[in-house]
Amino acid sequence: MKPTWIAVDWGTSNARFWAIGADGSVLGERTSDKGMGQLAPSEFETVLRDLAGNWLSSASRVVACGMVGSRQGWVEAPYQTTPCAVCPSTMVIAPTTGSGLTVHIIPGIRQTDPADVMRGEETQIAGFLAQNPGWDGVVCLPGTHTKWVHISANEVISFQTFMTGEIFALLAGQSVLRHSIAGSGWDGDAFADAMSQTLARPESLAARLFSLRAAQLVHKTDTVTLRARLSGLLIGAELAAAKPYWLGQKVALIGADAVSAPYITGLASLGVDAARVDAKDMTLAGIKAAHALLETVV
């Protein structure tokens, strides 16, 4: 079987391409480290043609999501504004110089008050809803910038982004704490204890961070324990702020296993049983949903 179209997840750092057959099956998968962050608008087409290669002999349509549609990307795909359908009815077509190639870009979603934006996550949510028709509740997408998204009747009602993942990386890797935080490893009790501290008293986050460094100097506390404690402090503070999103709600997590685990543990301790699905799977399912809509419209 030959591919009839190509699905693309083009983020800041990486790109992933799938060749899709007429029956929707995945015929091939390729990745590139040529993310949006290092490409000028005019360079995207070349990267796509290089990577898609032989697929283009039978596939002429591309559907892409992610930062490829940002102002710094291939072409800006203007945000939809909440409340809005998870799956967009229109996509933007990227400019191409060669013939026989139409590239559709899925728009991100923005919220006016409080100001917030997403680009890429909306496609994962669309994939999740395609696999769970009629699902209402809250989707949490843990990552560098974790998003909590309230979904009702196939619409994004509201959402909130937390920089928890990026702040963890900055503190553990580049602040004075870097001397005291192990690069890997886990201590479940230390995580739970720290999380309950900032969940109950969110103001203690500011006071507790330097204590991680001091604990190592004064008490020789193990750096793996301190790693879990830092994660617990930050996720506890996030859960305290995100309470309207999880309290009494049905919650689904879309994320990789490692980044989701502390959220699942934390939510479980709050009596919230969050089901997890894989982010990569949902991305592809979401691009397929957008493609199907395109077929309908055309």
Place this chain on the structure above:
Amino acid sequence: MKPTWIAVDWGTSNARFWAIGADGSVLGERTSDKGMGQLAPSEFETVLRDLAGNWLSSASRVVACGMVGSRQGWVEAPYQTTPCAVCPSTMVIAPTTGSGLTVHIIPGIRQTDPADVMRGEETQIAGFLAQNPGWDGVVCLPGTHTKWVHISANEVISFQTFMTGEIFALLAGQSVLRHSIAGSGWDGDAFADAMSQTLARPESLAARLFSLRAAQLVHKTDTVTLRARLSGLLIGAELAAAKPYWLGQKVALIGADAVSAPYITGLASLGVDAARVDAKDMTLAGIKAAHALLETVV
């Protein structure tokens, strides 16, 4: 007049040397960028002899404070443990190879629970108390790692370190917010508004950070406004956590003008009138106080 001793403030990044006369007057001041962070223990003596130079023909005693006394410094000056006298009765003598030079190092202070440490700030506090005998209250030392210190009867009773300055620098310079935060400039209203948000609802800090980026994307908010807003969010969260240190207390700030200004504004809005003194002046006064104690003991 010739110098009789040398005062040294030797930090991680820089060193500052003062030549002191028999009457306590400053006869000269020299600085070096050879901070503790780039020196092996055996290299401190050479740097000191090079920089002090001709001063050493009449001065043989050196009194130093700061990271020079850390485990990675010239010689480890073990911490005093709270509660403890602000001015230490004993100092550690650094090993020297040449003759005619005795280097005394002022120890830092540690706290067991919650774990905390200071090295350098204790000298600034000693200088402040030397100039304000019998002063009781709370000293705030704003900086990369801001410290709040409860002082009573010339003793450090307890203290708490906040990473506010370092976190501001990381977020403004290295996170996704770097695109949205101006390198300088100020907006007093934006600062006050953001500070009052996190002061009243500390959990909102986690939710508000990414909003700074989103505000620029969605509302084209000015990056100077966003700089002041970031500062306000972080200092509001610190003041919420440090409430036991300032509520109903007499507060003195030891710090440079720029780094102290937002704290003075923030505290004033809470009805706390904090007097400011200069950090460099207090450092020298504190080293002089330690030197005087040495004279008494000898």
